[in-house]
């Protein structure tokens with residue numbers, strides 16, 4: 069019911085087209101059942117000598133042409149009638165095809181738009197956890213399954229119902245007993261189709277899931293190909309893919325076997341039905357219980373009726389597939405989008421921050437940040453140090469409201485962070501991720517991606533501040549160099565610096581570098597920080613780093629351990645205390661000394 073509602077909502081604006089297609093298919097069916105009746109009239113009453121058994125208006129129409137003998141001389145009239153009916157049938161079939169194709173394309177566009185829009189508004193956490201291969205499959209092949217169903221099968225259900233309605237009415241009016249013979253096996257064929265449809269629904273689902281899982285492995289392999297090569301994991305990857313590929317093939321085989329069994333048994337039942345009509349019909353015609361014309365009509369109608377009823381099996385299977393696809397799309401649409409509060413609180417953000425007893429956990433019951441308390445003044449630099457998994461990224465993610473803290477308070481310039489508009493806060497917090505993503509665009513476009521840039525000089529200035537300008541000029545096309553699959557391959561450090569330029573071009577009052585200077589050498593790192601200090605001197609800057617030279621220059625150093633803030637202070641204060649900071653300082657300083665000693 070919920071899925072039907074969803075489908076109807078996608079159909080909005082196209083319902084008239086569908087109604088038009090259904091009326092067209094009704095008319096096409098009507099014209100197709102008229103021809104056998106013309107044939108019956110000709111055989112029984114024009115060539116034969118049965119009395120006219122037609123509505124009055126048809127008799128009146130025929131009387132204009134002449135009496136029975138005249139009509140027998142003008143058999144072409146009946147041939148012409150059959151040709152005209154066939155032409156009309158063709159015309160209406162054309163409109164049915166045209167209108168349902170237009171409507172289904174437009175519905176597919178509606179679904180795509182709705183999906184894309186929804187996905188864009190899903191929370192950060194969803195995107196972190198989602199399986200991209202599966203998501204892609206839902207947005208492409210599931211959508212295509214629905215489109216195909218709507219374009220072809222949906223209207224075919226109308227055709228089957230019309231055919232059943234029209235043919236039964238005419239058959240009953242001609243001969244009830246013969247109708248019973250002609251219809252005897254139809255309910256069995258239909259029930260068989262329905263049972264089969266219920267059975268294969270699960271098989272289709274399993275096969276779809278196996279395909280999605282295979283795409284995920286493929287996608288993971290392609291995006292992680294460097295790791296695969298570096299660790300010589302090709303054999304393992306091939307085996308992993310082989311397993312998924314085999315699973316998909318086996319499940320699809322099972323589906324094909326089921327389909328083959330269905331079509332062959334359905335063929336057999338249909339042949340039994342045709343044989344029954346032929347045997348009983350010929351016998352009854354020979355003893356004069358029915359006319360030859362009536363037998364002709366029944367034989368023709370049987371052929372016309374069996375196909376759509378048999379098709380119902382196929383249509384219902386496709387409907388099963390479409391319903392599964394619709395459910396998979398619905399699952400995405402059911403994901404709650406990121407809440408945007410009604411109150412549009414957009415205070416001016418300067419960068420004074422205060423964390424007070426902050427607790428946060430991805431799962432409410434197991435906090436990854438516990439009782440965090442510290443204060444930062446506008447323009448200060450905060451360095452965060454901690455072992456892996458200690459909660460460093462989680463802490464800075466809270467600042468951009470990618471997640472909301474569960475207990476305690478975070479105040480930005482005196483305003484509780486939770487009460488500040490999410491979009492607004494993200495326009496004021498520049499976050500450079502550890503593994504930046506660059507678009508398949510030029511370097512200039514990548515740097516200027518977050519805002520319309522009026523002057524070229526802004527891009528260059530940001531690139532200079534991120535210490536990437538000189539590297540860019542070394543490329544043949546400079547700032548117009550395309551990045552990505554068909555462009556240049558940038559080093560990890562170059563990518564990070566482009567991401568830094570892209571962020572600092574905005575002059576955010578709060579800047580966060582989530583380990584984003586790790587891939588550049590110490591010298592470039594300190595150069596970037598120096599330029600930033602001059603350029604964005606009022607920005608409050610958070611730097612997650614393990615490099616002592618970076619940490620030592622910060623105004624405040626936070627040391628996290630298992631989600632707790634175990635040390636905080638300046639370099640001079642922390643060097644006096646026993647703890648992670650002093651350990652790291654000692655190790656790195658002695659390494660540096662060793663290194664200098666070796667090269668001097």
Ligand SMILES: Nc1ncnc2c1ncn2[C@@H]1O[C@H](COP(=O)(O)OP(=O)(O)OP(=O)(O)O)[C@@H](O)[C@H]1O
Nearest residue numbers: 193196430436454455456457458459460461462463
């Ligand atoms: N999206 C998430 N959903 C659930 N748990 C998460 C999520 N992101 C991180 N975690 C968990 O939260 C804890 C803190 O992770 P976080 O990424 O903040 O640590 P980190 O100190 O930044 O680590 P690293 O230095 O390795 O980047 C870890 O136990 C991690 O497994």
